[in-house]
Amino acid sequence: MNTRTQAVLPAGLSRKLADPGPAGFAPLEERFLRTRGFLVDRTPEQERCDLEAEYHQARYRPAIVSLTVTPSYQCNCLCPECPQLDYDRKAVLSDEHIDCAIRTLEDMLRTRKAWNIALWLYGGEPLVSIAPCLRTIDGARAVARRLGVHLQVMATTNGTLIAAPRARSLVENIDLFYVALSESRQAHGAQRPYIGGGNGYDDTLAGIAFAAGLGKKLIVRLNVTNRDGLVENLGTVLNDLHAVVGNAAHGDIRFEFHSFNYQPTCGVTGPRQYAAQSGRALLLPGRGKSEQVRPRSLDMLEVLPELEQVARRSPWPLDRFRLPHAYSIMAPPLSEVGFITMCDYSRGSGIAVAPGAEHHLCAQHTEVPEYRIGHITKPLYNNARYLKIINASPFDDPVCAGCAYVPYCYVKKCAHERQDAYRTRDGQVRYSNPPACRRAAHRAFGDLVRLKRRIAASDDGVDPRFPGKKVTP
Known part of the structure; x- marks a missing residue:
């Protein structure tokens, strides 16, 4: 998802909170804190304590199984940036598909002994597919009750249908909404034109206000595309939303800043290859x-x-407010440690295959480049602290899926591992003492690359870590 990362900090890469550190921050460290959203004018010591507390909570956070479900590609908007425009606007989830996903979710929870479920309704516009969404939520809740785990239901929506009467039953069952809002009324109409024409700016504001009135959590993504007049335009949008909501303290509304860019599916280098693999051209x-x-x-x-x-x-x-995430100032690799994304790639990289040979896009694979390393087995995904299952129905067997992608290994830079930073003549930032987390990240990334090369060079296609398993070609 193109939001703040949910990665956890492994215990081996975290210093004790009581470890003393030098006072003050290097300029890059201060910039790092500000880009993570710490805008309130407080002392560096207060900022450091808050960040250490966040890492401490992440270190001991129980394992999470996150199920991302794409109930429909139907949408009431024609966003030019949407990578799903070349797919038929029809429902892709049958009852059998949903039931299979829920069974896989329960098997994963039993195997991993996770304590949390994050159910994410994503793709197209979930609020137009009320029945499949409710069926998925009810199934996940039944699993959560049986296993005694916590369930959080999230949805990514353009916000125009939140206040619609027909979506009320679904809205009441969602805990967190991610709503996209452009930098101005005109930009919103151009970037998210209705299928029948018109501008959904007012409908989106009304939907945000309606969800806030129900006590729902909302993260409003303010999309930035033009620097000219940025402060004035976004200021007008925030004032308009404040006027519609009525009370800034009412509801749990957070704001993030995002910038549109074209991101083809994982493993696909551009629209030409994407069109070739999906079997049709991009429709703009x-x-x-x-x-x-x-x-x-x-x-x-x-x-x-x-x-x-x-x-x-x-x-x-x-x-x-939270400013753009710190990954924007960190060198690659840019992903989380222990983050495994599972999907059936038997029809080509980036395309998942649902029952009935229906093709649909794995939206979560637009985030980071990933490496295919063959079979995934029980020990591998049991050791991951955070597991995301995308359109999980192809995986009836929770022990071994057909194939999997393991992304770059990366750990957030520990703020309490401060060091001097300086910029060289070539513009690169160098550190007097590279933090342990970065050294470990690059070492893990190198191990993945070497493993990938060993598998590719082997005659029998056997993963050296699991000799009994053949690598999916």
Whole structure:
């Protein structure tokens, strides 16, 4: 998901909280804290204590199984940035598909002894597929009750249907909404035009206010595409939303800043290859069939001062804002340790195959580049602290899926491992003492690359870690 990471910090890569450290922050360290959303003007010691507490909680957080379900590709908008535009706008989940996903979820929970379920309704517009969503939620809740685990239901939506009467039964069963809102009324209408024409800006604001009135948690993603007039435009949007909600303290609303960019599916280098694998060309609204690469949007680091200015000027409390995540200033690899994404890639990289040979996009695979390393076995995914299952129905056997992708290994830079940072003539940031977490991350990444090469070079295609398993070609 293109949001704040949910990775945990492994115990072996974390120093004790009582370890003393030098006072003050290097300039890059201060920038790191600000990009993580710590905007409130407090002392560096207070900021450091809060961040250490966050890492401490993450270290002992129980294992999570996250099930991402794409109930439909139907949507009431034609967003040009949406990678799903080339798919037929029809439901992709049958009752059998949902039941199979729930069975797989329960098997995974029993095997991993996880304590939390994160059910994510994603793709298209979940609120147009009320019956499949409710069936999935009811199944996950039944599993949670039987196993005594906690369930959180989340949904990614454009917000225009939250206040619709027909979606009320589904909205009441969702705990957290991710709602996208563009930087101005005009940009919202251009980036998310209704299928029948028109601008959904007012409907989105009304939906956010309605969900806040029900006491739901909301994360509003303010999408930034144009630097000109950024402060004024976003300020107007925040003022409009504040006026609609009525009370800034009412409801749990948080804000994040995002920037549109074109991200093809995992393992696909561009629209041409993507179109070849999906069997059809990209459909761009107003352009017809095209394989043109969409231009990349703003570098969020360049507009950090403006974004902080927006947060400070808005009528909303300052602690409701989170600036772009720290991955934007960290060198690759850019993913989480122990994060395993499972999907059936038998029809080509980036395309999942549902029962009935229905093709649908694995939306979560647009986040980070990943490496295919063959069979995944019980010891491998049992050791992962965070497991995300995408469209899990192809996996009836929880012990061994057909294949899996393991992304780059990366751990958040520990803020309490401070060191001097300086910039060399080539513009690269160097450290006087690279933090242990970064050294471990690069070492783990190198191990993955070497393992991938060993598998590719082997004659019998056997994963050296699991001699009894053949690698999926």
